[in-house]
Structure formats: structure tokens, C-alpha cells
Amino acid sequence: MRQRIAVLGAGPMGLAVAYQLARDGHAPVIFEADDRVGGMTAAFDFSGLSIERYYHFHCISDHAFLTMLDELSLSDQMRWVETKMGYWFQNRLQPWGNPIALLKFRGLSLVAKFRYGLHAFLCTKRNDWKPLDGVEATGWIQRWVGAEAWEVLWRRLFDYKFYDYTDNLSAAWIWSRIRRIGRSRYSLFREKLGYLEGGSETLLQAIKRDIETNGGEVRLKSPVTKVLIDGDRVQGVELNGQVEYFDKVISTIPLPYVPQVIPDLPADILQRFKSLKNVAVVCVIVKLRKPLSENFWLNTNDPDMDIPGLVEYSNLRPLDQHIVYVPFYVPSEHPKFAEPDQVFIEKVKRYLKKINTILTDDDFLELRASRYRYAQPICDPGYLGRLPPVSLPVEGLWVADTSYYYPEDRGISESIDFGRKIARDAVL
Incomplete structure (x- = not known):
């Protein structure tokens, strides 16, 4: 029987949920607060260059990702590159x-x-x-x-x-x-990583088209304010003061938002969600006239740098400009997170000029900072046992985010795999 199912969040997991549901003959409706799909994989216009706000790469072991590329006839857009790593230590860049x-x-x-x-x-x-x-x-x-x-x-x-x-x-x-x-x-001795022609946006837009072709909907700039529960069963969602009824609801928004969006959950479940911790990120993306190094990964151990490393993305995916991502992971309650973007941007200019002394101010074509409040779940010992179940004790309601493929770290492939499994479980 065809079911109408609300999916909260259009990151890779939410898209994968809706993709599977639509292909299985159901009617998913994705509600996304942002003006674009993708979550942390979403692209932005970097003065003529469409690129992700936060870097992503693919490994040869990313089976769920590669399977979806096959299904969407995108495998010919995949490129594999031998990449290099470096280590900045004691004022020296080493292989x-x-x-x-x-x-x-x-x-x-x-x-x-x-x-x-x-x-x-x-x-x-x-x-x-x-x-x-x-x-x-x-x-x-x-x-x-x-x-x-x-x-x-x-x-x-x-x-x-x-x-x-x-x-x-x-x-x-x-x-x-x-x-x-x-x-x-x-x-x-050799590392091989992959990228899609056009970046993650190529996959995101293909999934969105497939969902819509198969009868699903993707609604952007549509944040759900409340998931409605009547007794022990989900009823639907509320947004813009209006109620829409659904057979089931699947949430893939960051878990810290769950208590405010689904406040009528049992008290013990709400407390488990509230106890989970996350780290935020301020990610500075740099467009350079010259390369910083020959490395994709560059780990750093320098008393003058408050970062563990950086990524020179254009050493994986060839671009007209040299692109470097410098992420500052920091708890959102830490005073550092409240500092203005320009503070992080000036730090990055100083760090990159220290690593490559040939760089001058003129070589920095543009720098932008992006922030994500719940970028990284904090997985403490015994973490899996403290997560609430994906299928909550409310009939027709499922909740998950990137935390749920612990012990694996966040990744597009993991999100796709987990999202498709939730979709299948939800309609059994």
C-alpha cells in the first residue's frame, strides 16, 4: 500500500530515505529548512566556482555510495586520484x-x-x-x-x-x-581517494530528480516546527502554522534539534536526546593563486596553530584555482566559537603563509567562513547503548542522524546506507 511519509532534513541521509521510499512506490515529502539540499554536503557559489561548504572525499570502500552512482548512471563521473599526505612539524613540511x-x-x-x-x-x-x-x-x-x-x-x-x-x-x-x-x-605506499565530476552537487541533484520522478516531493525553506503525536502514534507535522497529516514521519535532522521539534516524546527518551553532545565547526575555505603544497591531507602540530590539520582540496579534484579548507572544530559553548569570521580568516592567512613562505597577501584571492552548529557528534565510551532506538516508542516515528552509524565517522556513503535501511524498515 502506498504510504505518504514525511522526511525531515535533506542531507544525504534524508535524501537516501526519500530516494528508497519513492523507488519502492511510496510518497515521501522532504522538508528542508535550508534553501538547498545537501546539509553539510551542500554547495555554494564561491565567486563563480560551485563547491561544497565543507570538504568531502570518497574511499574505494564506500560501497553504498558507489552502488547509488550505478543506479543513477553516474559511475562514469567518478574519478580516482592518487593523493599525498604531509605533516607540518617543527616548522618543516614532511611527507x-x-x-x-x-x-x-x-x-x-x-x-x-x-x-x-x-x-x-x-x-x-x-x-x-x-x-x-x-x-x-x-x-x-x-x-x-x-x-x-x-x-x-x-x-x-x-x-x-x-x-x-x-x-x-x-x-x-x-x-x-x-x-x-x-x-x-x-x-x-599509495593512497587513492575519489571525487565526482562537479562535486557532491552532481549526486545531490541526481537524487533529488529521482525522488521527484518517482512521485516524491522536496520542499526547501520549509522547516518543520513540530512533529505531532496523538497518544502513542505519530499524526503528521506542523510548519508555518499549518498541519499536514502523514502515515509516518522519519527525522534525519541533527539529534540536538529533536527535543524542540518532537517535544511530546516520552520524558526518558527526550532526556537521552538532550544528553548527547556535539562540536561545532567554523570552516574557512581559501582560494589561492598558487598551490600551498602537493598534499591533499596536511596534518599540523605547531604551537602557533590551533588546528589539527587542513585539506588542499584541489590536489584531489582539479580546479581552476587552488582551494584549501581549514576547519576549526570547537564546542559551540566555547568562547572561540563566538569570535567573528574575520578572526578565523586572519588566522588562516597567517598559518598558510607560515607553511609556504612563498605565499603573499596577493596570492589570497578570496576567503570565506562557514559555520555549522552540530558538525560532529561526540561519541563517548559505550555511546551506542545511550542512543535512543531509531524506531521510537511512538508508532510511525523514526529518528536518526549521523550519530547512528557509530563507530563509523560521518560520511556520504554511510548516510546513504543507513538512510536506505531506515526507509526499508519503516514500510515493512
Whole structure:
């Protein structure tokens, strides 16, 4: 039986939910507060260049993403590139990301290099994450790599990504990040990452068209103010003071918004949502006249830089200009997050000129800062057990966001996979 189903949020997960529902013969209606689809993958006009506000890349292991490309006849738009990594340490840019670079790395003893390399290698081979679920990450890493490698290669990454949450993170969550990048290699010495011609926008618009072709709707600038519940059953949604009735509602908006949008949930469920933590991001995107380096990834350990690293995106996806993303992850309650965009922009100019002393002010063609309030869920030990169930104790109501594919980190492929599973479960 054809069901009319509201989908909240048009990020990759929400789009995947509606895509699957529409292909299965149902009538999904997506409600999106923004003026475009995509969430954190959405593109903007960077003075003539259409590009994501926040960088994205693809790994050879992103099976759900690659499957959808096949279904949408977009596989011929996929490009794979051998990328490089670098490490800025002790005022020196060094190669990074393979065993030879590790052996040649200046500033680390041979024993520390061996312990670090062994840990990274074993993480790529490990498949069972459950024993790490209740383990605290920083202690786990230090036990493996030792104090020296922790200080040089890990500590600042944690400090400038998680701040006060650093000492209470799940080892399973951190392990999944190590493994994903490790498995993006097609040999021990070579890393291969991918991009779509036209960027993520190519996929987003193809999904939107497919939803609409198959009888679904995508409504932009349409924030739902309340999900309506009558007793133990969902009734529909309210927006612009109007009520629309639906057979079911599937929410993919960030979990911190759930208590205000679905306030009539049982009190214990609401409390579980309220207890979840997130980190915000201020991401500065830079258009340069010259390249910064030859690296896609560039990790940083510098006392003058309050970032764990940056991404030179144009070393993955060739563009007419050189594009660098510099993300500042910071809790939204931290005073730093309240600082104006220009403060972050000036920092970035200073950092990039330090890394590449050839750069001058004239080489900075344009800089923009984007902010996202709930950019990164904080996954503490035992995180999965504290998440409310996706299928809530209200008939016809499902809630999830990127938190739910813990221990995997946020990613387009993971969102697609999870979204399609929710859609199938919702209409069983």
C-alpha cells in the first residue's frame, strides 16, 4: 500500500530515505529548512566556482555510495586520484602517510615510529570493534604508541578537535577513522581517494530528480516546527502554522534539534536526546593563486596553530584555482566559537603563509567562513547503548542522524546506507 511519509532534513541521509521510499512506490515529502539540499554536503557559489561548504572525499570502500552512482548512471563521473599526505612539524613540511615517510620522519625516535606504525597497521586489519566500545580512546592510543608518538602525532589532533571532550571518547570511534583511511590505500605506499565530476552537487541533484520522478516531493525553506503525536502514534507535522497529516514521519535532522521539534516524546527518551553532545565547526575555505603544497591531507602540530590539520582540496579534484579548507572544530559553548569570521580568516592567512613562505597577501584571492552548529557528534565510551532506538516508542516515528552509524565517522556513503535501511524498515 502506498504510504505518504514525511522526511525531515535533506542531507544525504534524508535524501537516501526519500530516494528508497519513492523507488519502492511510496510518497515521501522532504522538508528542508535550508534553501538547498545537501546539509553539510551542500554547495555554494564561491565567486563563480560551485563547491561544497565543507570538504568531502570518497574511499574505494564506500560501497553504498558507489552502488547509488550505478543506479543513477553516474559511475562514469567518478574519478580516482592518487593523493599525498604531509605533516607540518617543527616548522618543516614532511611527507606522511606511508611506511617510508614514517621511517624518514624527523622528530621521532625509531622505537616510537615502530609502535605508531604497528598500531596503525593492526587497526586496518581489525574488524571487531565491540571490545573497543567501552574503552577510552586517548589511554588506548597511548598504551599502544607510547608517550613520544602520542605527543608528536596525536595529542594536538585531539586537543583541537574535541577540546574538553578529549579524555572521554570511544576507542571504537577513533579506530574506525584510522581504519577507513588505512583501507583507502591500494598498496602499502599509495593512497587513492575519489571525487565526482562537479562535486557532491552532481549526486545531490541526481537524487533529488529521482525522488521527484518517482512521485516524491522536496520542499526547501520549509522547516518543520513540530512533529505531532496523538497518544502513542505519530499524526503528521506542523510548519508555518499549518498541519499536514502523514502515515509516518522519519527525522534525519541533527539529534540536538529533536527535543524542540518532537517535544511530546516520552520524558526518558527526550532526556537521552538532550544528553548527547556535539562540536561545532567554523570552516574557512581559501582560494589561492598558487598551490600551498602537493598534499591533499596536511596534518599540523605547531604551537602557533590551533588546528589539527587542513585539506588542499584541489590536489584531489582539479580546479581552476587552488582551494584549501581549514576547519576549526570547537564546542559551540566555547568562547572561540563566538569570535567573528574575520578572526578565523586572519588566522588562516597567517598559518598558510607560515607553511609556504612563498605565499603573499596577493596570492589570497578570496576567503570565506562557514559555520555549522552540530558538525560532529561526540561519541563517548559505550555511546551506542545511550542512543535512543531509531524506531521510537511512538508508532510511525523514526529518528536518526549521523550519530547512528557509530563507530563509523560521518560520511556520504554511510548516510546513504543507513538512510536506505531506515526507509526499508519503516514500510515493512
